[in-house]
Amino acid sequence: MRHSFLFLFAVAATLSGIPGFAQKNVSYYNEPYRPQFHFTAEKNWLNDPNGLVYYKGEYHLFYQHNPYGKGWGNMHWGHAVSNDLLHWKHRPLAIYPLEGTPDHYKCPAFSGSAVVDRNNTSGLQKGNEKTIVAIYTAMHCGQRVVYSNDAGKTWQPYPTPVIPVMKNGTMDERDPKVFWHEPAKKWVMVLYIGPDKDQQERGIAIYNSANLLQWEQKSFIKGMYECPDLFELAVDDNPAEKKWVLHGADGGYFIGSFDGSTFIPETEKIKMDLGNNFYAAQSYSDIPAADGRRIQIGWMNGGIYPDAPFNQQMAFPCVLTLKRFPEGLRVCRNPVTEIKNIYGEKFVITNKMVQPGSNILSAVKGDALDIHAVIEPGTAGSFGFVIRKGSYETSGTPVRYDARNKKLSVLGKTVDLEPVNGKIELRILADRASLEVFANGGKISLSGCFIPVYTFNDLEFFCEGGNVKVESMEIYKLKSAWQK
Structure with a gap:
């Protein structure tokens, strides 16, 4: 994804300059400013959490990653897995730019999400493992799919975009978040759309699909910006009363109703995190019903880590709940108990x-x-x-x-x-x-x-x-x- 404050990250990159990287020994992940319980890449640049999905006891964390340097650029999807949201194991890169060389990439792999296609609606499953489908923005090349039939170890690209580049005068369509809407028995995508000659205000488009591969736009909500997320929460833990939350990259969210195609806001925009460094948060898909938590990870954007081999860190995973206060409903965030x-x-x-x-x-x-x-x-x-x-x-x-x-x-x-x-x-x-x-x-x-x-x-x-x-x-x- 593209951000308006990249100059902060350039400063951070210039403050870091250790050549090479220490092997796994007493110094591994032990540099002076290395977070000890927040996720960081082993080395180089990291930003948005992507593709947060749970499958067979593993939390998958993908993330925007530049494997070639400590500044933003050359966007790939890094990948790590954990069984407790704390102890992460690094996996090979999951998604690469579609074409190019390290010096010049066409269609870098920007942000997106992942789901488990439990009923094989896509027809992509081969073998006994359920297919994990990741939907992401190949910038300038539309919304794309890669999928895994081996529990996320390897990834295969779907040959054509599932949503081509739009013809309405903008190239700024990105960051798809996808989930299954059980009452409507269909997939839902929320996708950021930038302003164009006809649509003067940016916002979030809502799409539906039966199979994750063909999508139809159903509605549009103005006033939201990048990395959207849409999910349902029980009010005061009461399963008989639920509301939907539409969240954007800057932490702003609306509370409202959703019928599978249209979101209707019922509040003004509220800010979820009020600190200096919180951006592009995403929540996990496919958390088992027996667990039932809505778990979110954000990017602590703009941090500076002098003389470190890495750049940027994730926020600690939090559980989101919806509580009623005198001023109305509010989303509450609290660290996962696994800490x-x-x-x-x-x-x-x-x-x-x-x-x-x-x-x-x-x-x-x-x-x-x-x-x-x-x-x-x-x-x-x-x-x-x-x-x-x-x-x-x-x-x-x-x-x-x-x-x-x-x-x-x-x-x-x-x-x-x-x-x-x-x-x-x-x-x-x-x-x-x-x-x-x-x-x-x-x-x-x-x-x-x-x-x-x-x-x-x-x-x-x-x-x-x-x-x-x-x-x-x-x-x-x-x-x-x-x-x-």
């Missing part, structure tokens, strides 16, 4: 009054942490956490709650946050160069990248202007998902 698989040493504090100038976390050190806290603001004007203490001036503002003005700030981004029953609940995932903060049950989330002084691993909880009460605080040091 417990890498829990290490645990620190617990309960019912503790904290005064300004004290640090109740002086014994806690680490560059990968999962922090759970419930705080009563008390008389304090503000309180929060300094992550990687000593890096403060280089990493931006810490996690801070302004109790008087009821605002939460994370790495310089500030949002409104009202207490619930007089308390603020915070969940913080801290990795070597990123913070993801989830507030009040995931109603608010902010994802951000930062550059700490990598040798500083202290943690501080502070309060200013008065005392606060820590009702509960649990902090887990996280083991590396990449080290045996």
